[in-house]
Amino acid sequence: MMEDTMTSVIASFDLQGKYIDTExxxxxxxxxxxxxxxxxxxxxxxxxxxxxxKEAVAKSLAGSNSSHSGPVQTSQRYAACIRDLxxxxxxxxxxxxxxxxxxxxxxVLNGLKETYLSLGVSLTATVxxxxxxxxxxxDLVESEGSSCDIGHYFDHLCAGLS
Ligand code: CYC
Numbered sequence: 691m692m693e694d695t696m697t698s699v700i701a702s703f704d705l706q707g708k709y710i711d712t713e714x715x716x717x718x719x720x721x722x723x724x725x726x727x728x729x730x731x732x733x734x735x736x737x738x739x740x741x742x743x744k745e746a747v748a749k750s751l752a753g754s755n756s757s758h759s760g761p762v763q764t765s766q767r768y769a770a771c772i773r774d775l776x777x778x779x780x781x782x783x784x785x786x787x788x789x790x791x792x793x794x795x796x797x798v799l800n801g802l803k804e805t806y807l808s809l810g811v812s813l814t815a816t817v818x819x820x821x822x823x824x825x826x827x828x829d830l831v832e833s834e835g836s837s838c839d840i841g842h843y844f845d846h847l848c849a850g851l852s
Pocket of ligand 1: 751766767768770771772774775777778797798802805809811812815816819820
């Protein structure tokens with residue numbers, strides 16, 4: 691029954707395409723006794739999501755040198771890429787809170803590799819961008835004196851795309 695509540699809270703924020711808000715985070719942490727550290731990290735990531743994604747792009751994709759035919763050549767592809775990275779960040783945050791990699795399998799990875807392959811989206815570049823986002827996120831978390839296991843969930847996404 692408790693798991694159902696967790697799943698339904700995540701599903702309802704997911705439907706809205708949103709990170710879990712403060713009130714719901716507090717409720718979840720109370721009901722599931724999620725440790726305060728995790729809840730603080732989830733709020734920190736939520737509040738810095740746009741910056742995290744942009745820094746990850748700067749660190750990986752935008753950083754490719756000009757002789758390399760870069761993966762993100764048009765503003766439309768750039769926008770899709772930013773959006774996808776935000777998906778990865780948001781879903782990894784849900785999975786971290788729930789301590790459940792299955793959320794990533796069911797809601798993100800299911801069919802994704804095939805979609806990317808059919809659209810010609812580079813899996814290697816995507817994995818690099820996710821790894822860069824992991825570094826940016828962990829740097830931010832550490833700079834706030836916290837720690838968390840979100841890296842584990844980013845790695846799971848990368849494994850699923852490899
Ligand atoms: C496209 N990314 C897509 C598409 C899907 C996703 C379904 C095709 C449909 C569309 O454009 O919306 C991914 N959709 C998702 C995910 C969810 C979802 C994960 C959550 C469940 O609903 N291109 C690069 C970079 C990378 C990238 C390496 C960013 C890291 O070179 C992403 N994704 C990218 C691009 C497209 C795309 C460029 C557009 C491809 C195209 O239309 O040509």
